[in-house]
Amino acid sequence: MMFVRTVRAAVLALAATAALAPAAAANSLENLERERAQLIQTALDPALSADARQAKLASAQHRLVDLERMVLRDDKLRGDTSPVTRIAFQNYDLTFLVHASTEHETTVVEHWMDQLGLTTSALMNARAGRR
Numbered sequence: 712m713m714f715v716r717t718v719r720a721a722v723l724a725l726a727a728t729a730a731l732a733p734a735a736a737a738n739s740l741e742n743l744e745r746e747r748a749q750l751i752q753t754a755l756d757p758a759l760s761a762d763a764r765q766a767k768l769a770s771a772q773h774r775l776v777d778l779e780r781m782v783l784r785d786d787k788l789r790g791d792t793s794p795v796t797r798i799a800f801q802n803y804d805l806t807f808l809v810h811a812s813t814e815h816e817t818t819v820v821e822h823w824m825d826q827l828g829l830t831t832s833a834l835m836n837a838r839a840g841r842r
Contacts, residue, residue: 750819772809
């Protein structure tokens, strides 16, 4: 009886691992999006000093360049018609932030803000408050 429980538990554990394995392995586009979100979070972090922010952004940009190249060369994404993939390639300037900012000869943060329509005057006129 104890042997049956152990075997049953082992089979269930193996089935659960097999079911979760594809979900745990992120594709190149998901990795790119995660890294890009971290870069933007660093850029907007008010707790960082200017020097610390600049150092973290420089490090993040190097990782992001590599991930952008990986996504652009990923053959698995060529035939992918999922909404996430289609939207990512339709919004090139936001998805491939480092490449696009280099093409436009701006910093990554400037390019990101420009793509979202955020200007210095709009930010200076903005008020914090409840809606």
